[in-house]
Amino acid sequence: MASLNSSKTMPLGMPITSNREAAFIRILLIGIALFFLGMFLVMPLILVFGYAFRDGFAAYLSSFTSGESLAAIKLTLITAAIVVPLNTLFGVAAAWAIGKFEFKGKTFLITLIDLPFAVSPIIAGLIFVLLFGSLGFLGPWLLERNFQIIFATPGIVIATMFVTAPFVVRELIPLMQAQGNEQEQAALTLGASGWKTFWLVTLPSIKWGLIYGIILTNARAMGEFGAVSVVSGHIRGLTNTMPLHIEILYNDYQMTAAFAVASLLAFLAVITLVVRLLIEWKNSRDNALAIREAQQEYQS
Amino acid sequence: MSIEIRNISKTFGAFKALDDVSLSVGSGELVALLGPSGSGKTTILRIIAGLEQPDSGKGEILFNNEDMGEKHVSSRGVGFVFQHYALFRHMSVFENIAFGLNVKKRAERPDKGYIRAKVQELLKLIQLEDLAGRYPHQLSGGQRQRVALARALAVEPKVLLLDEPFGALDAKVRKDLRTWLRNLHDKLHVTSLFVTHDQEEALEVADRVVITNLGKIEQVGTPDEVFHHPASEFVMNFLGDVNTFHGRIDEGTVSFNSIEIPLSENHSQRKGQATVFIRPYDVTIDTTKPADLPALEAKVLRINAAGALVRVELVTDLGKNLTSEISQERFSSLAIEVGGKVYVRPRHIRIFTQ
Numbered sequence: 001m002a003s004l005n006s007s008k009t010m011p012l013g014m015p016i017t018s019n020r021e022a023a024f025i026r027i028l029l030i031g032i033a034l035f036f037l038g039m040f041l042v043m044p045l046i047l048v049f050g051y052a053f054r055d056g057f058a059a060y061l062s063s064f065t066s067g068e069s070l071a072a073i074k075l076t077l078i079t080a081a082i083v084v085p086l087n088t089l090f091g092v093a094a095a096w097a098i099g100k101f102e103f104k105g106k107t108f109l110i111t112l113i114d115l116p117f118a119v120s121p122i123i124a125g126l127i128f129v130l131l132f133g134s135l136g137f138l139g140p141w142l143l144e145r146n147f148q149i150i151f152a153t154p155g156i157v158i159a160t161m162f163v164t165a166p167f168v169v170r171e172l173i174p175l176m177q178a179q180g181n182e183q184e185q186a187a188l189t190l191g192a193s194g195w196k197t198f199w200l201v202t203l204p205s206i207k208w209g210l211i212y213g214i215i216l217t218n219a220r221a222m223g224e225f226g227a228v229s230v231v232s233g234h235i236r237g238l239t240n241t242m243p244l245h246i247e248i249l250y251n252d253y254q255m256t257a258a259f260a261v262a263s264l265l266a267f268l269a270v271i272t273l274v275v276r277l278l279i280e281w282k283n284s285r286d287n288a289l290a291i292r293e294a295q296q297e298y299q300s
Numbered sequence: 301m302s303i304e305i306r307n308i309s310k311t312f313g314a315f316k317a318l319d320d321v322s323l324s325v326g327s328g329e330l331v332a333l334l335g336p337s338g339s340g341k342t343t344i345l346r347i348i349a350g351l352e353q354p355d356s357g358k359g360e361i362l363f364n365n366e367d368m369g370e371k372h373v374s375s376r377g378v379g380f381v382f383q384h385y386a387l388f389r390h391m392s393v394f395e396n397i398a399f400g401l402n403v404k405k406r407a408e409r410p411d412k413g414y415i416r417a418k419v420q421e422l423l424k425l426i427q428l429e430d431l432a433g434r435y436p437h438q439l440s441g442g443q444r445q446r447v448a449l450a451r452a453l454a455v456e457p458k459v460l461l462l463d464e465p466f467g468a469l470d471a472k473v474r475k476d477l478r479t480w481l482r483n484l485h486d487k488l489h490v491t492s493l494f495v496t497h498d499q500e501e502a503l504e505v506a507d508r509v510v511i512t513n514l515g516k517i518e519q520v521g522t523p524d525e526v527f528h529h530p531a532s533e534f535v536m537n538f539l540g541d542v543n544t545f546h547g548r549i550d551e552g553t554v555s556f557n558s559i560e561i562p563l564s565e566n567h568s569q570r571k572g573q574a575t576v577f578i579r580p581y582d583v584t585i586d587t588t589k590p591a592d593l594p595a596l597e598a599k600v601l602r603i604n605a606a607g608a609l610v611r612v613e614l615v616t617d618l619g620k621n622l623t624s625e626i627s628q629e630r631f632s633s634l635a636i637e638v639g640g641k642v643y644v645r646p647r648h649i650r651i652f653t654q
Contacts, residue, residue: 152580182382182384182386183386183387183388183389185351185373185382185386186380186382186386186387186388186448187388187399187403187454188351188372188374189349189351189371189373189374189376189378189379189380190374190399190400190403190452190454190455191374191375191377191400191403191455192374192399192400192403192449193374193403196403196521200388200399200403201388204388204390205388205389205390243548286437299477
């Protein structure tokens with residue numbers, strides 16, 4: 001991409017090859033890149049689906065119909081259904097505050113939001129065990145009131161929320177900062193309420209970033225292993241999510257079933273990539289338009 | 301609708317953007333706020349709009365004598381035009397212009413037919429009838445600014461506020477648009493206040509000009525008044541090119557560089573340090589020393605004859621740089637050239653004493 005662009009702007013008559021490497025170096029570098037891409041990204045994906053369908057389509061489908069698999073899929077969906085909307089709300093609110101306003105402690109807040117990225121998921125899980133476990137800080141008090149968090153769905157939801165908290169915020173902050181406040185201010189002077197301004201002006205302008213942030217959150221919420229593993233307790237058919245269930249199947253040498261469930265998560269990854277491609281394609285088209293219009297303005 | 305602000309101050313952190321400013325704009329007037337960047341002109345505009353809150357205290361903002369201080373931006377009924385247009389990127393030209401009408405509360409919202417007719421009428425006014433379906437990124441800068449203006453006018457604002465409306469446009473488009481804005485104002489008569497740092501723009505378009513500096517208002521007056529009767533050294537310096545000399549007033553004469561000029565009767569009482577200003581077009585050039593008139597000896601440094609007037613850069617015998625503007629006819633009759641010795645004579649001077 002970059003080399004294409006630079007050769008375009010070069011004046012005619014300049015030797016185009018002057019900034020190119022020798023042929024064998026180019027082939028070598030591209031070869032290495034393709035090799036790694038194939039080995040570490042494409043091959044595993046193919047293998048997952050290959051193993052999943054090894055015993056035929058019927059066997060593939062039957063892997064999902066066992067009670068434990070269904071329970072795991074259900075728990076994962078429930079977790080995602082709670083975590084994704086909550087983190088979307090939190091993400092939009094936090095990005096709005098950080099991107100559009102100046103206040104004391106802003107840098108600290110940004111650092112805090114990044115914390116889940118910096119902390120190992122195991123530690124994240126342990127934090128909640130220490131907080132809500134039967135020997136933890138709040139655990140006994142909650143247990144007295146018959147409210148179990150650790151080794152139950154609430155714990156899984158909380159751990160997943162913690163791990164996936166930064167995704168939406170991180171996508172939206174740069175977008176909101178780049179767009180500034182002017183469009184919102186214009187809407188306000190035209191008589192729009194704050195609420196209408198948000199729905200009609202702010203939200204549409206961050207739409208694509210938000211969609212991508214939600215998809216990343218969802219992918220991670222469904223795929224999170226470490227933190228969930230600590231708080232879940234691995235109770236089969238009760239507190240196992242898809243990733244935990246895959247591990248159990250794998251340890252039981254049920255390869256086809258393990259890979260069948262894994263293929264669902266892999267499929268999710270593929271969807272995430274496709275959406276990312278779409279958004280980038282849309283953005284580059286918008287950018288191209290912006291550049292063209294800037295040139296027109298300059299010429300006119 | 302008249303606008304009046306009284307004793308408004310505004311500080312951003314340690315920076316005093318406005319220092320006890322008062323200003324009134326008559327109904328139907330077109331007023332320019334002119335000043336260097338950081339002089340507080342945009343802050344005045346934003347405070348009137350309600351986009352910025354003045355420092356709490358005694359300040360007042362009145363529209364037709366009605367206090368606006370507590371009112372939210374969205375209920376002040378102002379039209380605001382931003383320097384960088386601030387059009388809604390994801391909306392077409394039509395949707396942009398209709399926005400203000402569409403977001404009205406259900407009880408006040410006009411019906412679809414009215415909105416369509418209103419937008420059509422405004423599109424006609426801004427001469428973009430064919431581009432209703434376009435998106436902002438498909439428009440040129442000048443077109444975008446006209447759409448922004450139509451959008452602001454759609455809600456029939458009582459007051460129109462424009463923040464450097466032509467600042468982001470190139471010189472040619474800017475000139476066309478400012479003439480267009482003047483004509484538009486003559487047609488609509490909506491009280492308008494616009495911010496600019498371009499003195500030519502302010503002097504050409506506005507009924508009155510407000511000159512700001514360092515968070516204070518230096519002078520308010522018609523373009524003619526502020527240009528020909530500047531109230532302060534700052535205004536003199538800011539409006540148009542000027543040659544500056546430091547001199548002394550004594551016994552009815554002012555002396556600067558190496559000449560003495562007698563003062564008129566009513567100024568003869570003043571005494572002390574003075575700053576002398578001479579506009580370039582008030583500096584005449586002669587090749588021979590004029591008899592009995594005070595004149596300075598100078599050397600020609602540079603001549604620029606491209607334009608209606610010929611600009612001659614000079615340096616006086618005491619090493620002070622000086623600019624003169626003379627007519628093309630005068631220039632050809634003088635036959636001066638770079639390096640030549642000439643005599644310059646101020647036709648009109650303006651003195652400010654400390």
